[in-house]
Amino acid sequence: MALLYSNAGKLAPTETQLDTIANVAALKGNVVNMVGGAGISVDPNDPAQQNLPANASDRQVFDAFVKARGTDVHANLIDKSGVLWPADFHSWAMVTTYWNFEQAFKYYQRVYDTDMVGLDLLQGAEVLYWADFRDYYQQDPTQQQSTDNALYYPLTRQFIIAPYFHFQKVPVSMNLGIVGHEMAHRVFTQKAYANAVLPPIFSLDGFVLNIAKGFDEGLADFHGYGVTCVTTGGPNCATNFIEASFDEETMRRVFPRSPLPTTRDFSRSQNGCMSKELRDSLVGLTTVSFTSQGFHYKLGTLVASALWHASEPLGQTEAVQKGLIAAYDDSDPANPGFRQVFDSAIAQPGNISLGKMADVIIGHMPEGTELQKRVCEQLVDRLDIDRNAMPNPVPHCPSTASVGDQCPAVPP
Amino acid sequence: MRSLLVLALLASTAAYAQKRRGEDAPLPYDDQGDDDDDRRRDLPRRSEGDRERGLEETEVERQDREISLAGEDDPNIGISAEVILGANLLDSSRAQGVEPMFMGGIRITWEWSRTLLSDEFWREIFFADVSWFGSTARGPGGFGGTTDIFNSVNYHHFTLAQAFAYPLGRTPLSVYAQGGIGFSYQQSNIYIQGADPVGISAVRFLLQYGLGIRVRIHLVSEEVFRQQGYVGIPCISFRIEVTRFRRAYMDDTFIGASLGITF
Numbered sequence: 060m061a062l063l064y065s066n067a068g069k070l071a072p073t074e075t076q077l078d079t080i081a082n083v084a085a086l087k088g089n090v091v092n093m094v095g096g097a098g099i100s101v102d103p104n105d106p107a108q109q110n111l112p113a114n115a116s117d118r119q120v121f122d123a124f125v126k127a128r129g130t131d132v133h134a135n136l137i138d139k140s141g142v143l144w145p146a147d148f149h150s151w152a153m154v155t156t157y158w159n160f161e162q163a164f165k166y167y168q169r170v171y172d173t174d175m176v177g178l179d180l181l182q183g184a185e186v187l188y189w190a191d192f193r194d195y196y197q198q199d200p201t202q203q204q205s206t207d208n209a210l211y212y213p214l215t216r217q218f219i220i221a222p223y224f225h226f227q228k229v230p231v232s233m234n235l236g237i238v239g240h241e242m243a244h245r246v247f248t249q250k251a252y253a254n255a256v257l258p259p260i261f262s263l264d265g266f267v268l269n270i271a272k273g274f275d276e277g278l279a280d281f282h283g284y285g286v287t288c289v290t291t292g293g294p295n296c297a298t299n300f301i302e303a304s305f306d307e308e309t310m311r312r313v314f315p316r317s318p319l320p321t322t323r324d325f326s327r328s329q330n331g332c333m334s335k336e337l338r339d340s341l342v343g344l345t346t347v348s349f350t351s352q353g354f355h356y357k358l359g360t361l362v363a364s365a366l367w368h369a370s371e372p373l374g375q376t377e378a379v380q381k382g383l384i385a386a387y388d389d390s391d392p393a394n395p396g397f398r399q400v401f402d403s404a405i406a407q408p409g410n411i412s413l414g415k416m417a418d419v420i421i422g423h424m425p426e427g428t429e430l431q432k433r434v435c436e437q438l439v440d441r442l443d444i445d446r447n448a449m450p451n452p453v454p455h456c457p458s459t460a461s462v463g464d465q466c467p468a469v470p471p
Numbered sequence: 472m473r474s475l476l477v478l479a480l481l482a483s484t485a486a487y488a489q490k491r492r493g494e495d496a497p498l499p500y501d502d503q504g505d506d507d508d509d510r511r512r513d514l515p516r517r518s519e520g521d522r523e524r525g526l527e528e529t530e531v532e533r534q535d536r537e538i539s540l541a542g543e544d545d546p547n548i549g550i551s552a553e554v555i556l557g558a559n560l561l562d563s564s565r566a567q568g569v570e571p572m573f574m575g576g577i578r579i580t581w582e583w584s585r586t587l588l589s590d591e592f593w594r595e596i597f598f599a600d601v602s603w604f605g606s607t608a609r610g611p612g613g614f615g616g617t618t619d620i621f622n623s624v625n626y627h628h629f630t631l632a633q634a635f636a637y638p639l640g641r642t643p644l645s646v647y648a649q650g651g652i653g654f655s656y657q658q659s660n661i662y663i664q665g666a667d668p669v670g671i672s673a674v675r676f677l678l679q680y681g682l683g684i685r686v687r688i689h690l691v692s693e694e695v696f697r698q699q700g701y702v703g704i705p706c707i708s709f710r711i712e713v714t715r716f717r718r719a720y721m722d723d724t725f726i727g728a729s730l731g732i733t734f
Contacts, residue, residue, distance in 0.1 A: 133566070137673040149563075188565055
């Protein structure tokens with residue numbers, strides 16, 4: 060039993076099956092392994108982190124940040140006529156979390172298509188349930204311990220499920236869309252960052268890294284939405300899946316600088332246009348400042364909005380999803396992927412721009428199709444790519460594409 | 472004169488003989504020489520020869536002497552009723568160590584060795600408990616869930632346990648170890664977004680083991696008992712204990728105390 064969505068769109072205890080589980084009480088299986096009681100600390104004053112050599116091994120990085128390895132969870136399960144029922148809240152939550160990861164993996168199995176090597180790499184991550192994640196780079200002491208959040212932490216290659224605290228809705232790991240979103244970050248890290256624990260592009264603080272972060276978030280939202288469509292036990296294709304876990308009133312009170320949950324719904328046309336504030340922040344803010352104010356989510360919403368508005372009317376979201384997987388890493392010099400664009404930006408930061416990132420996506424849509432044309436039109440319009448310079452910023456745009464007119468031009 | 476000398480020698484012999492029994496024994500007056508009291512002083516402080524004394528006892532007397540009077544000194548029959556209070560450190564499913572919960576219960580104890588055994592030492596050793604421990608957690612909260620989705624759970628442990636106590640000298644204290652078996656009834660409800668709760672319950676085999684200190688304090692003194700002839704003297708019984716429960720693959724720990732009356 061797990062908490063899944065019913066036909067009425069409500070969560071309810073539902074009989075289901077975990078197809079990849081090996082140890083049901085410890086919630087370990089091929090897709091993920093659940094771990095409890097783990098802790099990670101990101102601390103500028105920690106000597107172990109200060110003294111990490113530039114060529115530190117993955118193991119050294121892991122040991123410097125992981126403060127508690129944690130132990131096996133053991134879900135309290137009751138066998139009733141051959142069906143295992145969770146018998147306390149966290150057992151419900153953990154079983155549902157595993158189910159969510161399994162559904163997310165099924166989604167990526169579909170969109171990875173024939174990339175079996177990539178799928179193998181995607182499996183087997185640890186999920187640090189109810190983890191103690193502390194970030195002492197945060198100035199505000201009340202924000203240093205992570206709560207009400209789920210994240211993929213590339214430095215240790217683990218998923219972190221922080222405790223719920225302020226928000227009293229559906230806990231984040233019980234939200235299928237959020238789990239799909241976090242798994243998309245693992246996909247992005249493995250493919251676009253070549254699975255590096257410290258990707259070289261992280262040294263390009265500011266505009267370049269801000270763009271990378273924004274696209275990472277936007278693609279994660281779009282894949283998260285895709286995961287909500289993959290099963291009947293999900294919320295049935297919800298572009299607003301964030302809202303199931305986060306309410307506006309609490310968001311305003313606890314995270315006043317973060318975008319409100321409703322502004323993350325990329326199906327709403329008012330959420331999908333570039334603003335002067337966002338564009339100025341993208342160019343002018345350091346990445347810590349950019350992300351701490353949630354601008355990477357805002358930029359991401361533009362990307363997700365463009366992809367959704369381009370594909371949904373055609374019923375071709377799966378083609379976009381598959382195209383995105385191909386766009387993460389493509390060594391074809393004529394049609395490079397994000398990984399190759401990032402690599403080139405290391406040598407020449409000017410090689411990266413909103414237009415270049417959009418062009419990577421456009422170049423990996425089915426060539427010459429209506430879908431590719433619409434993706435081009437939407438991205439150029441919503442990201443406010445220089446219309447006057449067309450088609451130079453996005454050379455993979457079909458010649459038949461015209462610039463969309465959903466968004467007003469942003470003043471200089 | 473000859474007769475006086477013979478008497479003096481006899482007296483000297485008698486005094487010498489007395490010194491061997493007691494250096495400071497008084498010399499007898501002439502008219503007390505063969506007195507019974509004088510002969511009693513020659514008796515050893517304790518009986519020296521069962522064989523010799525046995526010859527003087529009747530069979531009934533011998534049987535009476537072998538009956539333990541420990542039960543006369545402390546005539547409680549050893550039935551207790553106690554209220555249990557403490558902390559149930561529930562095994563954490565999310566691997567956070569333990570989930571502290573309040574636990575209460577009732578325990579009936581029978582110090583059966585007081586009834587079935589007569590030896591003064593062994594009658595204090597054994598007792599058996601029949602217990603109910605109950606614990607409840609109702610969400611929301613860290614353990615129970617959020618306002619939108621939360622769980623309530625009830626644990627009821629029913630056990631039969633045998634204890635081995637070791638009295639600490641003449642004090643009312645004893646330390647004990649015990650083990651037992653029973654069953655645990657768990658009932659759990661999940662509440663989701665205002666809908667009617669969905670419940671599940673189960674009965675599981677339960678293993679109990681633990682350590683503790685037990686105190687029995689008499690409410691009525693022994694003197695009052697002798698004067699007024701109470702048949703049983705009620706005692707206050709008190710325990711401090713650490714008890715562990717193994718239910719399926721979960722290990723819970725109870726740390727608490729119990730207070731009650733022993734008859």
